[in-house]
Amino acid sequence: MAGMYEELAEIYERAGFARFSRQMAPHMAGLIRQRAPSAHRICDLACGTGEAAVHLAQQGFDVVGLDASARMLAQARPKAEAAGVHVQWLQADARDFVLQRPVDVVTCMYDALNYLLTEDDLLSAFRAVQGCLQPGGLFIFDMNTRGGLAEKWGTDERVETPEEDLCVIWQSAYDHETDVNTVVLTAFVRERGGLFRRIREVHRERGYPVTRVRALLDAAGLRVVALGDVDLRPLQPDTDRFLCVAERPPA
Ligand SMILES: C[S@@+](CC[C@H](N)C(=O)[O-])C[C@H]1O[C@@H](n2cnc3c(N)ncnc32)[C@H](O)[C@@H]1O
Structure with a gap:
């Protein structure tokens, strides 16, 4: 990753x-x-x-x-x-x-x-x-x-397709003990040859x-x-x- x-x-x-x-x-x-x-x-x-x-x-x-x-x-x-x-x-x-x-x-x-x-x-x-x-x-x-990190981002899972060749999956989880929201971002992006490549990053934000x-x-x-x-x-x-x-x- x-x-x-x-x-x-x-x-x-x-x-x-x-x-x-x-x-x-x-x-x-x-x-x-x-x-x-x-x-x-x-x-x-x-x-x-x-x-x-x-x-x-x-x-x-x-x-x-x-x-x-x-x-x-x-x-x-x-x-x-x-x-x-x-x-x-x-x-x-x-x-x-x-x-x-x-x-x-x-x-x-x-x-x-x-x-x-x-x-x-x-x-x-x-x-x-x-x-x-x-x-x-x-x-x-x-x-x-x-509140924004706990409620708006919250604990959520959603899939967005901003372009035909790009799909972004957002999985967030808020930890009330640490006030940290951990977001796993997974994206599939189509390469020149037509195959999709996977990108995966973990982001953490603290409130x-x-x-x-x-x-x-x-x-x-x-x-x-x-x-x-x-x-x-x-x-x-x-x-x-x-x-x-x-x-x-x-x-
Ligand atoms: C949500 S993006 C915001 C980027 C830009 N300000 C915008 O409005 O699109 C967060 C940015 O913070 C940078 N960043 C995170 N931690 C950092 C650090 N310790 N020092 C410098 N940049 C950092 C990331 O590399 C990323 O570009």
């Missing part, structure tokens, strides 16, 4: 997984303009196949796209070339990265931070973000809530109480300035994803 976001990288777009950041990217660009009008340099953390990073570069921002997966970055590179924009792609771990130059904003989309399964890992990522932000810089990210996320941001030297649903409206008991804007306090 492949590690995470290895074989899946090649079908990430075709399976529809880039849809979220395609919708989120313009919203994110708007938030950046509204909350950090002088921002120019951005790092999109866990950028995946680069959907949002390329969009932000098209909007005139100077963008670094960082991800742990070389194969996701390999999907991202030609997108920037096709769009005629420059993005600096960086393969690194969100828990331990440094940038050559500080940035004004770090973004992180589509619950990538839920992939960090311990509070220590989440704190390390927040510290790395704090370390690469200019004083006064913003960290804008979304995460699945615990954190929002109060713990706030405390860890605080411990990393980041101050929450806004937190709500993806439109920053107040959280409700059934909110499945939250968006947070945190600031590295000005010097």
Whole structure:
């Protein structure tokens, strides 16, 4: 079985997984303009196949796209070339990265931070973000809530056929003891010769109480300035994803 976001990288777009950041990217660009009008340099953390990073570069921002997966970055590179924009792609771990130059904003989309399964890992990522932000810089990210992982993802099994030549099977199981949802993704993709090849990856996401996320941001030297649903409206008991804007306090 492949590690995470290895074989899946090649079908990430075709399976529809880039849809979220395609919708989120313009919203994110708007938030950046509204909350950090002088921002120019951005790092999109866990950028995946680069959907949002390329969009932000098209909007005139100077963008670094960082991800742990070389194969996701390999999907991202030609997108920037096709769009005629420059993005600096960086393969690194969100828990331990440094940038050559500080940035004004770090973004992180589509619950990538839920992939960090311990509070220590989440704190390390927040510290790395704090370390690469200019004083006064913003960290804008979304995460699945615990309820979202327990109820919306829940314990489920479904089959999707986004294309005739591609079938994706999703099997999720939520563990209430650990707040971790384990998803087994199995895909069958038709090869040139007509035969189907199987791809299988196991993904784990942990749901954190929002109060713990706030405390860890605080411990990393980041101050929450806004937190709500993806439109920053107040959280409700059934909110499945939250968006947070945190600031590295000005010097
Ligand atoms: C759900 S995808 C989101 C990708 C992209 N942000 C999007 O919106 O499409 C999660 C991404 O997080 C990356 N990732 C997971 N753990 C990581 C880590 N520790 N450091 C850097 N990237 C990581 C994966 O490689 C994957 O590209």
